[in-house]
Amino acid sequence: MPADPTPTEPAGSGAHAASLGQAAHHPPRRLAQAALRDVSWEVGVAKPDPIVVVDGVTRQFGGLTAVAVDHLEIQRGGITGLIGPNGAGKTTLFNLLTGFDQPNTGNWTFDGRSLADLAPHKVARLGVVRTFQLTKALSRLTVMQNMLLGAQGQKGESFFGALWPGTWRSQERSNTEKAMDLLARFKLDAKKDDFAGTLSGGQRKLLEMARALMSNPKVVMLDEPMAGVNPALTQSLLGHVKDLREEGMTVIFVEHDMDVVRDISDWVVVMAAGRVIAEGPPESISQNQAVVDAYLGAHHDAPLTVEEEDRVLAEASQAIAREEHTEGAILDSTTRQEGNDR
Ligand SMILES: Nc1ncnc2c1ncn2[C@@H]1O[C@H](COP(=O)(O)OP(=O)(O)OP(=O)(O)O)[C@@H](O)[C@H]1O
Numbered sequence: 001m002p003a004d005p006t007p008t009e010p011a012g013s014g015a016h017a018a019s020l021g022q023a024a025h026h027p028p029r030r031l032a033q034a035a036l037r038d039v040s041w042e043v044g045v046a047k048p049d050p051i052v053v054v055d056g057v058t059r060q061f062g063g064l065t066a067v068a069v070d071h072l073e074i075q076r077g078g079i080t081g082l083i084g085p086n087g088a089g090k091t092t093l094f095n096l097l098t099g100f101d102q103p104n105t106g107n108w109t110f111d112g113r114s115l116a117d118l119a120p121h122k123v124a125r126l127g128v129v130r131t132f133q134l135t136k137a138l139s140r141l142t143v144m145q146n147m148l149l150g151a152q153g154q155k156g157e158s159f160f161g162a163l164w165p166g167t168w169r170s171q172e173r174s175n176t177e178k179a180m181d182l183l184a185r186f187k188l189d190a191k192k193d194d195f196a197g198t199l200s201g202g203q204r205k206l207l208e209m210a211r212a213l214m215s216n217p218k219v220v221m222l223d224e225p226m227a228g229v230n231p232a233l234t235q236s237l238l239g240h241v242k243d244l245r246e247e248g249m250t251v252i253f254v255e256h257d258m259d260v261v262r263d264i265s266d267w268v269v270v271m272a273a274g275r276v277i278a279e280g281p282p283e284s285i286s287q288n289q290a291v292v293d294a295y296l297g298a299h300h301d302a303p304l305t306v307e308e309e310d311r312v313l314a315e316a317s318q319a320i321a322r323e324e325h326t327e328g329a330i331l332d333s334t335t336r337q338e339g340n341d342r
Pocket of ligand 1: 090091
């Protein structure tokens with residue numbers, strides 16, 4: 001529910017310059033959090049200014065339901081962390097939202113426009129991109145070649161653009177310049193002619209992020225951006241993710257490390273067995289029993305806390321009372337029956 005309409009405006013306009021201008025006075029994190037401040041911690045809750053809205057999206061693999069999301073809204077200009085145990089359906093949901101996989105049912109929109117049935121490159125061209133692990137084929141390309149592959153909407157691709165090689169060449173030049181700027185920002189400029197396969201795990205993550213930015217996205221989906229990255233580079237990657245928000249982008253990221261999730265998320269969505277089981281600000285998540293159960297299993301082996309012991313004892317005594325009551329009732333009815341039989 002819209003809390004205070006003021007904070008949503010800068011991030012909500014989607015106007016890059018406007019959001020940067022306002023950011024000088026109000027750090028985007030504060031804006032994103034203020035916009036979500038009065039949103040209740042309920043699954044499927046409406047957001048003040050949603051950029052992505054998912055409705056009834058399901059994906060089955062044989063008999064397994066990998067994704068079954070009834071309703072999910074992603075707030076514009078914020079960082080949303082998507083968490084959940086292994087196999088919860090996080091990557092499958094990313095694949096569906098970006099056109100890399102097709103759902104069995106459902107629809108989802110980006111800025112009010114349906115993305116269902118669109119191929120990945122069309123989704124990217126509209127402004128929704130995701131990062132991938134670098135495949136073998138891309139490892140055999142240089143860092144710069146990878147960057148240029150990430151560029152979208154080259155004029156040379158269109159019929160009229162192809163008729164004007166001059167236009168195409170100037171586009172190529174500006175793509176190369178843009179790639180160099182991004183590589184410098186991610187400290188990969190010295191590696192531009194190296195094969196991507198020779199980069200360290202952390203540098204590959206940086207390259208994935210840099211490449212995604214070549215298409216000027218509005219929504220960036222990062223699948224485990226910190227996995228396999230050494231601690232020193234983790235801090236730098238976290239900084240880069242926060243920078244995306246500074247620039248007015250919306251970030252959705254999958255992450256297992258809860259410290260990272262707490263550090264950078266404005267909102268957290270928890271999935272388990274394909275469904276969204278909880279959503280709220282980071283501080284709400286560890287208090288949520290459904291989340292604790294999903295991670296630990298309802299009957300985990302860890303020692304019980306005092307509160308858990310009290311709850312288990314209370315449940316046990318209620319169960320005993322119920323049993324005694326039932327037994328009493330059975331005894332009563334048996335006695336009555338025996339009386340009748342006599
Ligand atoms: N192509 C596929 N064919 C069959 N089953 C699949 C396929 N892709 C995913 N699954 C299954 O769907 C479920 C959800 O998988 P998914 O990879 O989306 O989970 P996840 O939350 O991303 O897990 P992780 O955190 O381990 O990456 C899992 O049970 C997985 O085995």
